[in-house]
Amino acid sequence: MEEVLLSLRHIFKNFGEGDVLSDVSLDVHKGEFVTLLGASGCGKTTTLRIVSGLETPDTGEVILNGQSMTDWPPEKRPVNTVFQSYALFPHMNVEKNVAYGLKVRGVDKKTQAARVKEMLELVQMSEYAKRMPAQLSGGQRQRIAIARALAPQPQLLLLDEPLGALDLQLRRQMQIELKRLQKKLGITFIYITHDQEEAINMSDRIAVMRGGRFEQLGTPEEIYDHPATRYVAQFIGRSTLLTGTVQSMNGPLAVIKNENGRFTVDSAHAALTAGERCEVCVRTERMRASCTPVEGFDLPATVRETRYAGGSVLIYTVLADGTEVVAEGATRMCDAPQAGDRVYMHWNPAQAAVIGGTSHGA
Amino acid sequence: MTGKKKRRLFSPIYLTLVLIVLYLPILMVVIYSFNSGRTIGAWQGFTTGWYTRLFGNTLMADALKNSLILALLSAGLAGVIGTLGAIGLAHGHMRGSGFIESLATLPMMIPELVLGMAYLALFTAVGVKLGMGALIATHTTFCVPYVFINVKSRLVGMDPAIEEAARDLGASPMRVLRDITLPLIMPSVISGMMLAVAMSLDDVVISFFVTSAETTTLPLKVYTGLRSGGTPEINALSTLMLVAIFTCVAVSQLLTARSKANLDSSR
Numbered sequence: 004m005e006e007v008l009l010s011l012r013h014i015f016k017n018f019g020e021g022d023v024l025s026d027v028s029l030d031v032h033k034g035e036f037v038t039l040l041g042a043s044g045c046g047k048t049t050t051l052r053i054v055s056g057l058e059t060p061d062t063g064e065v066i067l068n069g070q071s072m073t074d075w076p077p078e079k080r081p082v083n084t085v086f087q088s089y090a091l092f093p094h095m096n097v098e099k100n101v102a103y104g105l106k107v108r109g110v111d112k113k114t115q116a117a118r119v120k121e122m123l124e125l126v127q128m129s130e131y132a133k134r135m136p137a138q139l140s141g142g143q144r145q146r147i148a149i150a151r152a153l154a155p156q157p158q159l160l161l162l163d164e165p166l167g168a169l170d171l172q173l174r175r176q177m178q179i180e181l182k183r184l185q186k187k188l189g190i191t192f193i194y195i196t197h198d199q200e201e202a203i204n205m206s207d208r209i210a211v212m213r214g215g216r217f218e219q220l221g222t223p224e225e226i227y228d229h230p231a232t233r234y235v236a237q238f239i240g241r242s243t244l245l246t247g248t249v250q251s252m253n254g255p256l257a258v259i260k261n262e263n264g265r266f267t268v269d270s271a272h273a274a275l276t277a278g279e280r281c282e283v284c285v286r287t288e289r290m291r292a293s294c295t296p297v298e299g300f301d302l303p304a305t306v307r308e309t310r311y312a313g314g315s316v317l318i319y320t321v322l323a324d325g326t327e328v329v330a331e332g333a334t335r336m337c338d339a340p341q342a343g344d345r346v347y348m349h350w351n352p353a354q355a356a357v358i359g360g361t362s363h364g365a
Numbered sequence: 366m367t368g369k370k371k372r373r374l375f376s377p378i379y380l381t382l383v384l385i386v387l388y389l390p391i392l393m394v395v396i397y398s399f400n401s402g403r404t405i406g407a408w409q410g411f412t413t414g415w416y417t418r419l420f421g422n423t424l425m426a427d428a429l430k431n432s433l434i435l436a437l438l439s440a441g442l443a444g445v446i447g448t449l450g451a452i453g454l455a456h457g458h459m460r461g462s463g464f465i466e467s468l469a470t471l472p473m474m475i476p477e478l479v480l481g482m483a484y485l486a487l488f489t490a491v492g493v494k495l496g497m498g499a500l501i502a503t504h505t506t507f508c509v510p511y512v513f514i515n516v517k518s519r520l521v522g523m524d525p526a527i528e529e530a531a532r533d534l535g536a537s538p539m540r541v542l543r544d545i546t547l548p549l550i551m552p553s554v555i556s557g558m559m560l561a562v563a564m565s566l567d568d569v570v571i572s573f574f575v576t577s578a579e580t581t582t583l584p585l586k587v588y589t590g591l592r593s594g595g596t597p598e599i600n601a602l603s604t605l606m607l608v609a610i611f612t613c614v615a616v617s618q619l620l621t622a623r624s625k626a627n628l629d630s631s632r
Contacts, residue, residue, distance in 0.1 A: 057529050077532045084533045090526035094548050104534035107544075155535060 005032040008191050009054065009159055014063035016049055016215075023049050024060070024215045031159070031193060036185055038194045040202040041212035042238075047195045050212070051161050054193065055084045067158065078107075083152040084161040087168070089144045091136040097123070097147050098132040104155035122150040125184070142173050149181075153188070160185075162194045166201070178205055199239045203227065211235050229272055229356045230284055236358055241287040243328045244358070249279045256352055258299070259283065263322040266349070267299035273357035282358040289354045290330040292318045292346040300349040304328060309339045320346060391607065398600035405600075415601040425586065425602065431497070432566060432583040439504035440561035446505070447512025448554050452546065455520040466517070470510045480507065481574035488575060496577035503575050504565045511564060512557030519553035519624065520546075552624035559617035563610040 009031040016024040024046045031037050039047040052058035054065060056077035065073045072080055083104065091100050101122050105115045123129045126146035136144060145165060152160060165181070166174045182205050185192050196202050202209050203223040211218045211226060211234075219231040230236035236244060247261035257270040259281065268283050275281055292304070304320035309332075311317075316339040318330045328348055333339045340346050393405060398416070402409030419425055450469060454462050472480065484503045485495075493499055527549070531541045569584045576585065583606060590599040 055533055057533065076537075077529075078535045078537055082533075084530070086526040086530055088524050088526050090524060090530040092527060092531070092545060103531065103536075103544075107531075107534060107536040107540055151530075151534070 005034065007031070008033045008035075008068065009193075010064070010066040011050070011054070012064040012066065014050070014053060014060045014065070016046075016053065016058065016060050022215050024053075027063070027215070027217060029210060029217070029220070031191060034189050034191055036182070036192045036194065036205060036207045038196060038202040038206040038209045039212055040196060040199060040209050040238075042197055045212040046215040047212050048163055049215075051084070051163055051193060051195055054159070055082055055161055056080050057084075081155075081158045082161060083155060083157040083159075084163065085148050085152045085165045087164045089136075089148040091144055091147055091151070093136050095136075096132070097128065097134050097136070097139070100136065100147055101151045101154050104151065108155060118154055122154045125153070126150045141168055142177070145169065145177065149184070153190070157190070159191045159193065162192060164195050164197070166196075174201075181205065203239070211238060213238075227286075228354075230358055233282065233358055236284040236356075241329065242284050243287070243290060243326075245283045245285070245326075247281065247283070249275050249277050249281060251277055256299070257281075257357075262324050263326065264301040264303060266302055267352045268355045268357060269353045270357055271353075275357065283355050284358050285350050285355045287317075287329050288315075288331045289350050290328065291349050292320060292330040292332055292340060293349055294340060294344070294346060296347045297349040299352065300347060302348040304346055304348050306340045306342050306344045306346055308342050318346070320348065322348075394600050395604045395607065398597060398604045400597060400600075403597060415597045416605075419598050419601045419605075422598070424581075425583075425598075428581050428583045428586045431580055435497070435500050435504055435582060436562045436565040438501050439508050439565050440558045442501070442505040443508035443512050443561045444554055444558040447509045447557060448516050448550070450509070451513050451516035451520055452542070452550075455517060469513050472507050473510045477507075477568070477570035481571040484571065485574040494577070495575055496580045499575040499577075500572060500580065500582070503571050504568065507568075507571065508561035508564055511560040512554060515553045515557035515560070515621070516550050519550050523549060552620040556617040556620040556624075559613040559620070563613040563617075566606060566610055566613075 007030045009029075011027055011029040014024050014027040015022065027046070027050060029037070029050075039050055041047050049058060053060050056072070056075055056079075060073065063073075064071050067081070092103065095103070098119055101119045102115045105118055110118070119132075120129070123132055126149055128143065128146050128150065131139065131143065131147075136147070139147065145168075149165070162181075166177050169177060178201055181192075194202075194205065203226075206223055208220065208222055209226050210220045213234055219226055219235045221229075221231075226235060227240060230239065233244060236242055245259075245261065245263075245266065247259035247266070250258045250260045250265070252258075252270070252275065253267075255269055255271045256267050257273075257275045258265060258267050266283070273281070292306070302322065304322050307319045307321055307327075309316055309318050312331075316332045316335070318332045318339060320328050320330065322328060330346075330348060397405045397408075399411050399413065400408055401412040401414065454466060454469075480503075484499070484506075487493075488495060488499050493502075528541050528545055531545045532538070536544060567584055568582075569588050572582055572585055573588070576582070581589075583602065587599055587602055587606075590596065590602075
């Protein structure tokens with residue numbers, strides 16, 4: 004088990020209009036890339052500001068390397084932030100921006116210059132050292148903001164939607180660069196985003212936040228394959244949620260029945276018992292539509308339309324009670340079922356997830 | 366002529382008329398400060414003689430000195446007070462800050478006559494000696510809002526993350542003020558102080574109440590000079606004051622425009 008660098012213990016925060024954070028606890032290990040993922044207003048930025056010291060929690064503790072720094076002002080914390088708006092100092096050139104964190108800590112001029120040079124090389128901005136922030140593009144400012152935050156060698160780097168203002172292509176490129184940088188430097192990152200794809204691509208662990216709480220904390224795979232709550236299932240990826248009653252158990256396989264028919268799911272993560280109500284999440288790319296019934300499944304649906312989605316075909320269908328289900332199918336349009344066809348929905352039982360299974364402690 | 370054409374002609378003509386009404390009297394003063402005759406309205410040839418006479422007048426020199434000391438000191442003091450007030454109010458997040466802001470800018474709207482009387486009453490009651498000290502105190506008071514408003518609007522337009530980033534990088538609050546906040550608001554501070562200088566340089570009413578017989582300022586000189594039948598020397602003095610005030614206001618406007626452009630482009 005790696006060493007724990009940062010612990011948040013039972014953090015509560017209230018700005019006077021209801022709880023912004025309620026009982027947030029998190030352990031971040033050394034060298035880990037942890038992402039706080041959630042819609043705007045879910046408390047992810049407040050969590051980050053509590054770690055940086057720009058906000059103080061009402062109750063709870065912030066512990067770094069086993070030492071409580073809850074009451075430390077931001078300037079005393081060995082933690083630096085990359086702000087969403089970059090927040091470069093507009094009256095200082097690139098070099099002075101990057102050197103600032105070293106200068107205020109009283110690092111000598113020679114070391115400062117060497118470190119600035121190293122940082123600018125790291126973000127490939129060496130030739131821009133004398134430019135003013137106003138003369139840089141958004142992507143370039145982003146790099147300088149990262150270089151500035153890394154220069155004082157923080158133990159923990161906080162990134163508040165650092166790629167939010169960039170266009171998609173630059174964003175993808177920066178995602179890869181950031182991840183490479185983090186691996187190379189071995190610095191612990193806490194990263195904020197509302198983009199689930201970004202979170203899944205970059206993180207070691209993701210905390211999905213909603214209404215000031217963690218809905219689920221886990222690896223991208225755990226979160227994607229075994230969403231703990233309905234919210235997580237819907238927020239991350241595209242999926243179909245089906246509710247039903249467990250009819251019988253067949254080893255680890257649970258046969259579930261509802262008004263649309265019958266289906267099977269692997270309950271290894273959930274420990275279901277017969278007669279229990281449960282909700283099953285099937286990812287769109289794992290949902291199949293067959294022209295003939297498949298063993299263990301009896302979910303007839305009517306095809307409404309089919310759409311080519313580059314490499315595969317999306318089949319939009321409707322179940323008996325009107326629930327819309329999207330399945331992925333044949334790689335060519337001519338193989339796909341036609342609108343109005345009757346199809347039978349099915350999936351690999353091991354690839355469907357029972358929401359809120361006991362393995363999540365929910 | 367169509368209606369559209371009429372309208373197109375109307376607005377420039379209207380604008381010209383307004384400008385003439387506004388600036389003709391001022392222009393008259395400027396022109397007749399170079400008149401070799403003594404009466405406004407009768408042009409008798411060009412001379413700079415009145416300016417020479419003005420500079421040779423020791424009483425005038427004294428008034429000029431007083432006015433400059435007064436303007437610089439009160440603008441300086443107002444600069445410090447207004448800036449600190451604006452920073453405190455912008456960062457304090459305290460309750461009723463909107464009310465305090467209105468209170469701070471209200472002196473701009475209060476009639477000068479009332480202010481002058483109020484100061485006089487206060488100084489007499491407390492036993493403050495009238496003269497330069499009293500002038501500096503009052504001018505500082507009515508100059509503060511000009512600095513305050515300028516600095517406040519700049520602070521409001523600033524991304525709070527800039528100061529937070531400095532704290533995050535290890536700067537104490539005082540260090541942030543010195544390295545980040547003050548350099549960023551300096552153009553607005555100077556712009557506000559320029560306006561303050563302009564306001565102080567032309568104040569008659571308030572100064573009239575709180576000055577002593579020995580201390581006179583340029584605008585007071587103009588006022589008393591006019592009462593004893595204006596001379597072209599007063600025209601010359603007025604022209605010089607106009608130039609000084611226009612310069613102050615122009616510098617102030619320039620700084621505001623430039624700092625705004627700078628702030629916008631850094632986003």
